[in-house]
Amino acid sequence: MANTDACTTGDVILPEPFPPDHNPLVRKLESILALTDEERQALLALPMQVAVIRKDQDIVREGDRPSRSFVILSGFTCTYKASGEGRRQIVAFGIPGDMPDIQSLHLKVLDISVATLSPCSVGFITHEALWDLCMRCPRIAAAFWRETLVEGAVFREWLLNVGRREAYARMAHVLCELLVRLRAVGLVEDHACTLPITQVEFADALGASTVHVNRVVQELRADGLIELKGERLSVLDWEKLKQAGDFDPTYLHLVQERAAA
Amino acid sequence: MANTDACTTGDVILPEPFPPDHNPLVRKLESILALTDEERQALLALPMQVAVIRKDQDIVREGDRPSRSFVILSGFTCTYKASGEGRRQIVAFGIPGDMPDIQSLHLKVLDISVATLSPCSVGFITHEALWDLCMRCPRIAAAFWRETLVEGAVFREWLLNVGRREAYARMAHVLCELLVRLRAVGLVEDHACTLPITQVEFADALGASTVHVNRVVQELRADGLIELKGERLSVLDWEKLKQAGDFDPTYLHLVQERAAA
């Protein structure tokens, strides 16, 4: 029953110790529920193989049957699919704390590929260890489940975005979403953040062409809503950007909610 | 902490006994994992309030905070969102056995609405009962989780569909998907099935206009791929339809897979 772990076929993997206090996984779960000491211990005891992966590399590929999943410790990823004609659709951006392929815990064959958009440090955790964790800490299992549900909610909003908003609003919307999500993990200062996403990649996320994305970005700049240059995004007028993008953060389900008894 | 159960505000709800042997929920779970006697008992013992809802009614609405979820026992539903400008995007079709709002078990505020496309009979189950079931039968909890992950995989494929395929292929793709899913629950005979979905609704699912959907449907007919009239769909050339829709059923994760130990 050999599993294929494509991960970084032939790429540099530099195992390195990771400071447990800044563990993005622990931080994320703590934002969802108050961890008991036992739960925190179990999390920190998770055997995690840390790897540094350079830009523009596939971490996993459609069709893989991974025997482990990974947490993004730093950097950005994109999750994408390709059509038969070779057109690419990015279906999600991954930021620190995310586990873009945790679905493989249940679904053996991957239906998506995940690539790095910037140099990334990721922590691989075997499915065996994750299952063990879920069995011993049902509340953590529930939190993982919840996370995948939020991911699903984001897919739905993207569907609305791509299907029923025009390019200008679409672009504004993803920018709003990225800003809110990045803020939640402490990566936004003064309405500005690092965003290593090219216009080509935005185009693939919006279901649009590069040329059109470029024109829409220029419009957003001309309208005084954003500043976007290189890897830096500054939001100049948050209210107008939200309005332009028809953005309501409810679907991100960020508010601290109590897990049902 | 009063929860709002919008369900069918002011609509007919006719509780009626439901034959336990045909319980679509049990059937669905059994297609994923072999239930123990105890698990089957727990499932059949679930307190379920059955309701018959007529066509074109919202079962739940965006913003609701339901205290229960529901299983579709018979009939079709659509899950949708609306943009600020009032444009509608259908993000999923629900068929018997599906639980379109099971996410509300974890996410308190609904980010979607679910409406009936045909007369439906649905079974409401309180979150309390579902939680209890999940706690007592972890394998059933895992199966529920898995189901929501498959749902996510379908959203991703739809994103690719809407973002990167043109209308003709988009239409062919959803038809392929519906046929495969309906076959899995025994609702297809001879490559034909009942499909109570209007062209307006297909348009909302494809992110297209009604007029264009109509033209594309006519093309599919002219090309000899389908017959679609009223509520009846017949696939005349499955291979060509799959090809036209760039359809590969892997993402539906239907194959019988073993839940990890």
Place this chain on the structure above:
DNA sequence: CGTTTGGTTGAAATGTGTCAAACTTTGTGG
């Protein structure tokens, strides 16, 4: 039967894609 719902058609308007070239910034090796 008239009314409603869903489907069909044509013509004109338009958002967006394509192509191809030029420009700008970033990174790198000499």
Place this chain on the structure above:
DNA sequence: CCACAAAGTTTGACACATTTCAACCAAACG
């Protein structure tokens, strides 16, 4: 530190898929 290459962005002109509007038709229905 310059020079060159590579990557990313910007531009214009044109093509075209798709939308919009508006009317008409057909089947279902009470």
